[in-house]
Amino acid sequence: VRNVHGFLSALSEFPERPAGIPGSELTGPWPVGQYAAALRERLRGFVRVQVFGEVFGFKAGRAKVWFELRDGSGALPCSMWRKEFDALGLGPLADGVQVVAAGGCDYYVGSRTASPSFSFVAAEVRIAGEGDLLAQLDRLRRTLHAEGLFEPQKRLPRPMLPRSIGVVCGEHGKARADVLAGLRRRRWRGRVIWAFAPVQDRHAAPAVTRALQDLAACAEVDVIVVARGGGSLADLFAFCDETLCRTVALLPVPVISSVGHHADRTLLDDVAAVACSTPTHAAEAAVPVDCAAARAALASATARLERQGRRAIVERARTLARLSRAPAAHVERHRVRLHQHLRELRASARRGVAEGDRATTARAIALTRKSRAAALTSARGALRARSDGAALERTATAALERRRRDLDRLSVALAAHDPQRTLERGYALVEDSAGEPITSAAAARESAALTVRMHDGRVGVRPDPPLT
């Protein structure tokens, strides 16, 4: 009865109620807000229960917190008043945490400007232990990592310019178009080999594994992209399959995965050579270079090579030409210098001769002057010599006369003193046997023999014995 009243009051707000669908047996049409309110009432009337599952996508708002509870077969959006949640002291819930939530269904009816939403409103939450699915996944991840299976793909060389790219994806999914868009962005127009496989559930794993093995077996496939749009982790479990991951790890061709998004990391992402967030990025990772840019770079490299090659030759040719011209230029330079020297020499010689002339003339004039002076001097000398000669002659004659007179006088004096002359006058000289004069009687007595020298000769005499 209350609902009917509600509908009637709502009708008064919508005076222009549209006509219903002709032929439909259903009641209405009713205004949607009213119907939503009725739905909310019905949902609130559901029996209140406890549910359990793994927390996913926990978000905290000002008034409420939101999260999903998930398990292998389904999921439930949950909310809780922020005040009540904080009172539990659990802190933000990590993805995969298994919880038990107690509460009931509710429906936010929304409005003209707000979206409606359904949620299981939890009044209480209890942590129930590590999420089963994620715990399994984590164990497998640790095992594969410990076996070193994350490494081999990352060590494979990835070609910068693959000719053929293998792509594993759903035949009708969006991923296919995204991969092509990524390749177009790289302006790559090689060969794409599609290996379509179901990518939706756990049954997809064997098909994807087979597709990867087949692609890797083709020698011409340079790199493989596994692409899928995002989805819930349960949906992505196909890409956490142990056999698939072990196969990929040991493939000889690099595999680029893009099967989840940043919140859902699959095991395939771990073992692949590269993990990308979207199929477009995966395509770009498969062709790391922009082909048009590479072409431009190549053209520039060609130009530089040609330029360098040409320059190497032209510069050397110029150097050679310069060197070949050098000797001639050198000789020419010397010739010019020699001519210059020659001119200077001639000028200098002319100057020297003129100066010599002047000096010689001056010297001649001086000599003439000196010779005249000398002639004068010599004439005076002759004159003086002649007068000196006459004087000398006179003096000489006088001196000769005087010497002759002196000589006469001296010879007279000398003759007067000659002993011979004395002897001639009758005197005799007594000498001993040796001819020495004896001048005393005592000496005569002691001599045995004496000689008496007369003016005409000598007579020997013997002294008598002394008289008593």
Add this chain to the structure above:
Amino acid sequence: VAQADTLTYEAACERIEAIISRLDSGEAGLRETLELCQEGRRLVEFCAAELDAVGRGLEELRLDELVARLEARRASDTA
């Protein structure tokens, strides 16, 4: 020929870079310069061929088509 078999686009690009930087340094003699230019030209041709191979037009093939084509080729080879 053996070199062409093992040469990759990235190795060729790297070598071209090295050659250009060596030429730019101006330290290479005439003979080396000419040899480097010749090698560079050969590598550029190789890279251009690689780029041409992925520039003619996108070819899309299903894996089963490719396998069928390869098997047909193998059959004709053995015949």
